[in-house]
Amino acid sequence: MSLADAVTHFPVVIHHNPDCGTSRNVLAIITAAGYTPVVIDYLREGWTRPQLLALFAAAGLTAREALRETKSPAAELGLLDPTVSDNALIAAMIAHPILVNRPFVATPKGVKLCRPDSATVLDLLDRLPPGPFHKEDGSLLIDADGKRVWSHTPLATRRLRAPHRVMLTIRPARAADLAEITAIYSHAVVNGTASYEYDAPGLAEMTSRFEAIVGARFPYIVAQDEGRVLGYAYASHFRTRPAYRFMVEDSIYISAEAQGQGIGTLLLGELLARSEALGFRQMIAVIGDAAVNLASARLHAAMGFVECGRIKGSGFKFGRWCDTLMMQRALNGGAETLPEA
Numbered sequence: 001m002s003l004a005d006a007v008t009h010f011p012v013v014i015h016h017n018p019d020c021g022t023s024r025n026v027l028a029i030i031t032a033a034g035y036t037p038v039v040i041d042y043l044r045e046g047w048t049r050p051q052l053l054a055l056f057a058a059a060g061l062t063a064r065e066a067l068r069e070t071k072s073p074a075a076e077l078g079l080l081d082p083t084v085s086d087n088a089l090i091a092a093m094i095a096h097p098i099l100v101n102r103p104f105v106a107t108p109k110g111v112k113l114c115r116p117d118s119a120t121v122l123d124l125l126d127r128l129p130p131g132p133f134h135k136e137d138g139s140l141l142i143d144a145d146g147k148r149v150w151s152h153t154p155l156a157t158r159r160l161r162a163p164h165r166v167m168l169t170i171r172p173a174r175a176a177d178l179a180e181i182t183a184i185y186s187h188a189v190v191n192g193t194a195s196y197e198y199d200a201p202g203l204a205e206m207t208s209r210f211e212a213i214v215g216a217r218f219p220y221i222v223a224q225d226e227g228r229v230l231g232y233a234y235a236s237h238f239r240t241r242p243a244y245r246f247m248v249e250d251s252i253y254i255s256a257e258a259q260g261q262g263i264g265t266l267l268l269g270e271l272l273a274r275s276e277a278l279g280f281r282q283m284i285a286v287i288g289d290a291a292v293n294l295a296s297a298r299l300h301a302a303m304g305f306v307e308c309g310r311i312k313g314s315g316f317k318f319g320r321w322c323d324t325l326m327m328q329r330a331l332n333g334g335a336e337t338l339p340e341a
């Protein structure tokens, strides 16, 4: 395919910094997937204000979130001071192009800052590199069957984006976590429509649900920061009849004050990895009140789920009708092969 064809059918644009390892790795993934991207060497070409405003808006980032803080003059210019306005940051970025974090990638599927994990770029492509494909750190990104491999680090400890910049641990849930899990779920039940329960279950009920899920050997995990549980996720039966036994439904809840910081993404990535390791073939997200719970749909879409149905008027809560969005994601190749048993 010629460059013109590639650009017409599925343009890929990378704002690239050749001195940055992550930027080089993202470019390597794009080219391995067979694209001929438009490479913008922004250190040479510079930025314009309209360009930065459009890029940050499309990526859902503020200028501060897009600021490159290390190996840049950010500290020297006093830009780490949180009172510096986004307008002032953008002016500084235009004067010093290196102040923009990297690499930003744009395709018809959206715009993202593809770091710290170069694999983020896969969410923006419409095909994967042929497998097996290893990331720069040697970990497997695409397996020999051409399937994307999610993080298999059981105790994932990664640095999150602003505002908290905490060190977060994803680990199996324990009975001692249940009081915090109950509080998180209770808040969601009482204040929101993601759950169709009217009354928040107490600790005893949440404990018996936890025991049933873990007792059936489904994964149940938490995100913990400095001893506090910030969110949890588990997989469980979608339906109990035997033909459904390769399918799981996910449930995921992040405490209200910790939402929007990437914790749901980390938890769901780990839940997918654990569910694949257990041999399941499909995961389904049953998203209540889809018109309102946009974060859940975005989270699942970003993790490779696709819409597989909508149920109009599926629920009635807070005096109005709610619709349910169903999204599914294949695990272990989905229905491409027969199960072993």
Ligand SMILES: CC(C)(COP(=O)(O)OP(=O)(O)OC[C@H]1O[C@@H](n2cnc3c(N)ncnc32)[C@H](O)[C@@H]1OP(=O)(O)O)[C@@H](O)C(=O)NCCC(=O)NCCS
Pocket (backbone or CB within 6 Å): 060, 188, 192, 194, 251, 252, 253, 254, 255, 258, 259, 260, 261, 262, 263, 264, 265, 266, 285, 286, 287, 288, 293, 294, 295, 296, 298, 299, 302
């Ligand atoms: C849905 C939920 C689990 C997402 O977890 P989170 O940690 O807040 O999400 P993340 O920060 O990892 O962001 C995931 C995606 O959602 C988007 N998102 C986050 N908060 C959002 C919001 N308030 N509105 C719209 N999108 C939002 C993010 O931009 C990101 O999408 P992107 O990758 O395309 O940029 C969490 O918000 C939550 O617990 N909500 C209430 C309960 C719920 O809806 N549970 C799901 C039941 S199916």
